[in-house]
Amino acid sequence: MSEQAPLDIRIEENQARVKDQLNRILSSKAFDQSPKMKQLLSFVVEQTLAGNGDRLKQFTIATEVFDRDADFDHQADPIVRIQAGRVRRTLETYYLTEGVNDPLVLSIPKGRYSPLFTPQVPQAARQSTTLAQMVGETNKSLNPTITVLPFLSLSDDAEKRFFAEGFGEELATELARFDMLKVVSMHALGDTNIDPRTSADVKGLGEKLNVSFITSGTMQALGNKVRIYAKLYRTDSGEQVWAEKYTCDLATEDLFSVQDDIIAEIVAELASSFGIIHREIYASCNQKKIEHLSTYEATLRYRHYLMTLTEDTHLQAMQALLSAVQNEPDVALLHSMLAVLYFDAEMLGMGQVDNAVETGLNHARRAVELEPSNQEAQMAMLMAHQLKDDVNGIIETVDKVLDINRMPLIRLVCVAGHCAWQANSNEA
Numbered sequence: 146m147s148e149q150a151p152l153d154i155r156i157e158e159n160q161a162r163v164k165d166q167l168n169r170i171l172s173s174k175a176f177d178q179s180p181k182m183k184q185l186l187s188f189v190v191e192q193t194l195a196g197n198g199d200r201l202k203q204f205t206i207a208t209e210v211f212d213r214d215a216d217f218d219h220q221a222d223p224i225v226r227i228q229a230g231r232v233r234r235t236l237e238t239y240y241l242t243e244g245v246n247d248p249l250v251l252s253i254p255k256g257r258y259s260p261l262f263t264p265q266v267p268q269a270a271r272q273s274t275t276l277a278q279m280v281g282e283t284n285k286s287l288n289p290t291i292t293v294l295p296f297l298s299l300s301d302d303a304e305k306r307f308f309a310e311g312f313g314e315e316l317a318t319e320l321a322r323f324d325m326l327k328v329v330s331m332h333a334l335g336d337t338n339i340d341p342r343t344s345a346d347v348k349g350l351g352e353k354l355n356v357s358f359i360t361s362g363t364m365q366a367l368g369n370k371v372r373i374y375a376k377l378y379r380t381d382s383g384e385q386v387w388a389e390k391y392t393c394d395l396a397t398e399d400l401f402s403v404q405d406d407i408i409a410e411i412v413a414e415l416a417s418s419f420g421i422i423h424r425e426i427y428a429s430c431n432q433k434k435i436e437h438l439s440t441y442e443a444t445l446r447y448r449h450y451l452m453t454l455t456e457d458t459h460l461q462a463m464q465a466l467l468s469a470v471q472n473e474p475d476v477a478l479l480h481s482m483l484a485v486l487y488f489d490a491e492m493l494g495m496g497q498v499d500n501a502v503e504t505g506l507n508h509a510r511r512a513v514e515l516e517p518s519n520q521e522a523q524m525a526m527l528m529a530h531q532l533k534d535d536v537n538g539i540i541e542t543v544d545k546v547l548d549i550n551r552m553p554l555i556r557l558v559c560v561a562g563h564c565a566w567q568a569n570s571n572e573a
Contacts, residue, residue, distance in 0.1 A: 150263070151261045151262055151263045152249070152262045152263065152264065154193065154194055154262060159262070160194050162248070162249060162262075163190065163194060163249065163251070163262045164194075166247060166248070166249040166251055166262070167186070167187065167190050167251065169244070169247060170186065170236070170239060170244065170251060171183050171186070171187065173239055173243050173244070174243060175235050175236075175238050175239040175242070175243060175330065176235060176239070179231070179235075181210070181211070181228060182228065182231055182232050182235060184210055185206065185210050185228055185229070185232055186232055186236075186251075188206065188209060188210050189201055189206070189253065189258055189259060189260055190251070190260055192259075193259045193260055198259030198260075199259065201257075201258040201259050202258070203217075203219040203225040203226070203258075204217055204219065206225045206229075206258060207219070207222070207224060207225050211224050211225070211228070221401070223315070223401065225258075226318065227311070227314050227315060227318055229253065229258060230314070230317065230318030230321055231314065231317075231318075231330065232253060233252075233253050233255070233321060234317060234321055234328050234329065234330040235330040236251065236252060236253070237327065237328070237329065237330070238329045238330045238354070240265075241329070241355065246265075247265060248264065248265060249262055249263065249264060249265060250262070250263045250264075250265045254518070255321075255322065255518065256518060287357040287358075287379070287381065287425060287426045287429050288357050288426065288441065289325050289326045289327060289357070289422060289423070289426065289441060290326075290327045290328075290329055290354075290355065290356040290357050290358065291320065291326060291327070291328055291329070291356055291357070291358040291359065291360060291415075291422065292328070292329045292330070292331055292350070292354050292356050292358075292359055292360075293313055293316055293317040293320065293328065293331070293359075293360050293361070294313065294331065294359060294360070294361035295309070295310060295313045295331070295361075296309040296310070296312050296313040296316075296361065296362045296363065296364055296373070297309065297361075297362070297363045297364070298310075298363075298364045298366075299363055299364065299365045299366070300364070300365070300366040302366065304395075305364065305366055305371060305395070308364070308371065308395070308400075308404075309364045311404075312364070312373070312404060312408070313361075313362075315404065315405075315408055316360070316408050316411060316412070317330075319408055319409070319412045320360075320412055320415065320416055322520075323412075323416045323520075324478060324519055324520060324521065325423075325441065325444065325478065326416050326422065327356075329354045329355070329356050331354075347359055347378045347379075347380055347383040348380055348381070348382075348383050350380065351380020351381065352380070356380060357379065357380055357381065357426075358377060358378065358379060358380065358422055358425075359377070359378045359380060360375065360376065360377045360378070360411075360415065361375075361376055361378075362374050362375040362376055367392075369394060369395050369396040370392055370393065370394050370395065371392070371393045371395060372390060372391075372392055373390065373391040373392070373393060373407060374388065374389075374390050375388065375389055375390075375391070375411050376388045377415060377421060377422075379425065386421060386425055387414065387415070387421045389410075389411070389414065391407045391410070391411075393407060418448050418451060419448070419451070419452055423445060423448050426441075426442075426445060427445040427446075427448065427449055440469045440472070440473050440476060440479065442465075443465035443466050443468065443469035443479070444466070444469075444478060444479070444482060446458070446461050446462040446465040446466070447462040447465070447466060447482040447485075447486070449461075449462070450462040450486070454489075454493070456495050456496060459486060459489060459490070459495040459496060460495075460496060462482070462486060463483070463486050463490075463496070466479055466482055466483050466486065467483070470483065475515055476515075477511075477512040477513075477515040477516035477519045477521070477522045478512070478516075478519065478521050478522075480508040480509070480511045480512035480515065480522070480525075481508070481509065481512040481519065481521035481522045481524065481525040482521065482525075483505070483508045484505040484506070484508035484509035484512065484525035484526075484528070484529070485505070485524075485525055485528060486505070487501045487502070487504045487505030487508065488501070488502065488505045488528055488529070488532060490505075491505070492532070502532065505525075505529065506529050508525070509522070509525040509526045509528070509529045510526070512525055512526075513525075513526050517545075520546060523542055523545045523546045524546065526538075526542050527539060527542040527543065527546065530542055
């Protein structure tokens with residue numbers, strides 16, 4: 146949203162600016178429906194201004210904001226992580242709507258609970274095509290934006306209704322971990338009854354929240370088991386483009402682990418590099434000329450290459466990303482993807498590229514330098530360590546990847562398999 150340096154909150158004048166911005170946000174429509182989100186946001190801002198930002202941990206927030214006891218265990222009770230995810234998504238929605246011209250951006254980076262306060266240039270003066278602009282700049286084509294509707298329990302049982310509500314919140318939290326997917330909160334609309342089975346409702350919600358996709362589902366009780374039906378809709382047409390069913394045993398001793406496993410499968414189907422969202426968007430823009438591609442659309446050429454691994458799609462992806470990085474030289478994702486393409490040029494013989502490995506390594510390093518918390522950047526660096534047989538680097542980078550997103554195991558397997566194929570191809 147803003148590329149300026151964060152405010153120095155040790156300065157009294159800046160503290161006053163932050164408090165004014167907090168009041169704007171708390172009085173907004175986006176936060177109007179949730180007192181707990183207001184309380185959580187107020188607490189982390191006030192503690193950060195007081196110099197206690199580095200002490201904001203799940204235990205502190207749980208006991209101070211959510212009235213948990215001293216024996217609170219964040220592994221068994223994910224209340225803080227779920228509510229913090231809701232706050233992050235609602236803040237993003239606020240700055241795409243009501244707060245688009247506010248003087249300060251208040252954000253809570255993933256992996257921490259202390260907020261940042263960054264000056265914001267008014268929308269009319271912005272020139273850089275950041276991710277926030279890429280996903281909201283036009284309604285004329287699909288973009289990587291989604292909202293998660295609450296999952297509907299078809300049972301009157303209170304426990305099952307609670308499980309359904311928490312399931313939707315957790316799904317939204319995990320989808321928000323993907324750098325190239327913007328998850329927009331439903332809370333900005335207040336109390337709204339949406340029937341995703343009605344195309345008019347799907348289209349209308351897409352227009353109100355400026356999202357291209359909606360995911361929702363129902364839960365049907367079968368004794369101690371619950372059948373979960375998950376679906377994905379396109380908001381431009383109201384069309385259902387994906388559906389799957391899952392079964393969950395509520396009598397299990399570790400219900401959270403079972404829920405996490407199901408959510409991991411749904412997230413992989415929707416938002417992974419090969420997921421339905423990226424495939425739908427690629428299909429809508431694959432006829433465009435290189436010079437007409439947006440930065441995000443250029444990344445789709447790369448994802449298509451990963452699905453095909455042909456010399457032709459490698460060339461198309463390389464051309465698209467090199468064009469994009471000329472316009473946006475400080476986008477970590479572009480450098481990450483270029484790094485992989487250069488590695489493949491060397492190891493898989495994709496075209497004639499001089500100094501491919503070193504060029505790829507430079508792009509990987511640049512990606513990590515620009516955005517250390519970007520999962521694609523760390524994945525590119527992981528490939529570099531594998532190609533150089535740097536075991537310590539591999540172990541360190543895998544840990545970083547898992548810290549960024551606890552559900553990237555499919556991605557790690559893909560990278561490992563990709564490098565193994567490279568090695569086998571090289572030996573042959």
